[in-house]
Amino acid sequence: MNRRSVIKNFLFVSAGMSLIPACMHDKGKASFLLKNINVNGDQEKMLADLTETIIPKTNTPGANDLSSHLFVMMMVDDCFKKEDQQKFVKGMAAFEDLTKKRCNNTFTDCTPAQKKELLTDIEKKNNIPDDVTAFYNITKRLTIQSFTSSQYYLTKVQVYELVPGRWHGCVPVKTT
């Protein structure tokens, strides 16, 4: 590493350090800069809870271990068309309204039983507004993507080989 890159790295690190406390204290904002959608700190927390409810930690990593909620926000912000971003944001507001109605509180403060009941109803489209379904489907799809494309999943569950080095066109199915 030459002198210039050491200085550059130092500056980068110190800039990061000075940013972190600001973010942590300001609960009204998302923890990273979003370019296209508005998600506030409470909503980010709600998303963390929702994604963890969709893919919980068991004896293997869950959504929060993989920061799936940040992945959801980043993908919607970076890779979604405007109208789909709108669907997500509008649906998130509708979802918040619904949790208020159902548990008289935010999703985070719902009891585990209430959370389970709510998501079961959404999955079954049991008298659920379309906006909520749209938001839930986006969040669930991206949470699954975050999980199945994670290092954990691709090294421990379905092992992804960067260099297979082999191709066999016709082999017996392994019965394990």
Next chain:
Amino acid sequence: MGNNNETRTFDAIVIGSGMSGGWAAKEFCEKGLKTLLLERGRNVVHLKDYPTTNMYPWEFKHRGQVPADIVEKNPVVSRCYAFREDAMHFFVKDTEHPYVQDKPFDWIRGYQVGGKSIMWARQTQRWSDYDFEGPARDGFSVDWPIRYKDIAPWYSYVEKFAGISGNKDGLPNLPDGEFLPPLELSCVENYFKDFVAKNYKDRHVIYARCAHLTEPQPIHLQQGRGQCQKRTLCQRGCPFGGYYNSNSTTIPWAQRTGNLTLRPFSVVHSIIYDDKKGKAVGVRVVDAQTKETTEFYARVIFVNAAAYNTNLILLNSTSNRFPNGFGNDSGVLGKYVAFHNYRGHISAKYDGFKDTTTDGRTPTSAYLPRFRNVFKQETDFLRGYAAGFSSGRGYSGGGRDGFGETLKENLETKGKPGPWYVGSHMMGETIPKETNTLTLDARQKDEWGVPLLKISIAYDDNDEKMLKDFFEQMSEMYTKAGFTDIKTGDSKQAPGLDIHEMGGARMGKDPKTSILNEWNQVHTCKNVFVTDGACMTSTSTQNPSLTYMALTARACDYAVSQMKKNEI
């Protein structure tokens, strides 16, 4: 080194460093010519400049997806199947290099050393006389000035050096070559192969020949390349040099001779014609970064800028002698351009081979050479199509219902093997027409002062009929073979997305109706050659790169022999 005429004078200039330009550079340098290889884009050095090549899926910020703002600003390139997060740095963005679409045309380009040879699909099927004789037999375009026997030794020559994996199939319409061993076909592919052979006369399913080192020979090791490791991440550039691209093969080979000067960021504005000498003397180059214009000189000039950009350079190279574009006395320059019709696809399931599956990954597939109108005209449309054939097997696990621990368990369960899936895509010949044209836009220029290319190309009735026939014939074969749940689809994609653009400076016997002679030499200016896709008189169905490589090596050999005789 000063910047005088002497330092800017070479024996040969090659415009473009992609699939065919790399070959021209190699051939000339090996034959002792001081060669200038001009490339409009940045340098891409094999191994060093493949930034994503060893990245795991989770290391890509968007897991492979291209961000929406890039897609929105660059709709054309975003339609290309390989324009993904892992290889998008090798593709030209629409916004950076605009062109004029008189009719919708998806022009996919790669502006860097190596060009599109970095991201190509690596399919390498030879042409036969059933292809070269097509225009004469069926009365379109003009007769090719060459036949299979003229190019056959040059196919062998480039195949041995590039490394082509294939099976000797003994088909008259798809001649065998110098093959490295084939990879295996899957059980279902072999089943379909046998089924078609038994049930159809003159239809065949074969292993698709491809530019992969399945068993490297000494020449490939000498190039510093190794065995294909079946990564199927080729579009990123290969750390093993397992497939052929200019960067790993021809360009370093040329560099080792000491005769090559590679000049990236060199936009060729035009070819300089000297009226007194009655020949081309060099090229005008605009520096891509500084916009400064410099002239370079040589005895022979090869134009390998990629088919439509080659047309652009020729059209823009006007002089007293050639007021309508270089070598364009006939007025056919920029006309009779064509492409391949890739609109049709078909998929199905197969219920057999329940006890078998595949292991690892394969960089190629099976292939059905053209079977329509090969030996005689038999349909109400001209020519025909080739088709890919691939298969694979999914698993029942990974269900996405529900949430919580149930969902997670499903996602972590591989499950039982599901049915085999099979699929084919169409590669149709299109008929070059006078009405399919490339012209210079009268008003708009790019930032290097080169007029924008105006593309006016469309499908015709022949293409529609052929597409219908593809669906009918493939559905029939699939049905008879016992495939179920057959689905056909018309992507309705615009011409161009096949990335097989061809023609505009076609070869022919008659200078009144063609631009190039049987040696890819401009009829009316003997020291300029065109050996990329622009030279194609007709398109046939084969992926064209192998033919460009062979034509290039052949033309270089001829050019050097003519230089020795002082003919050019």
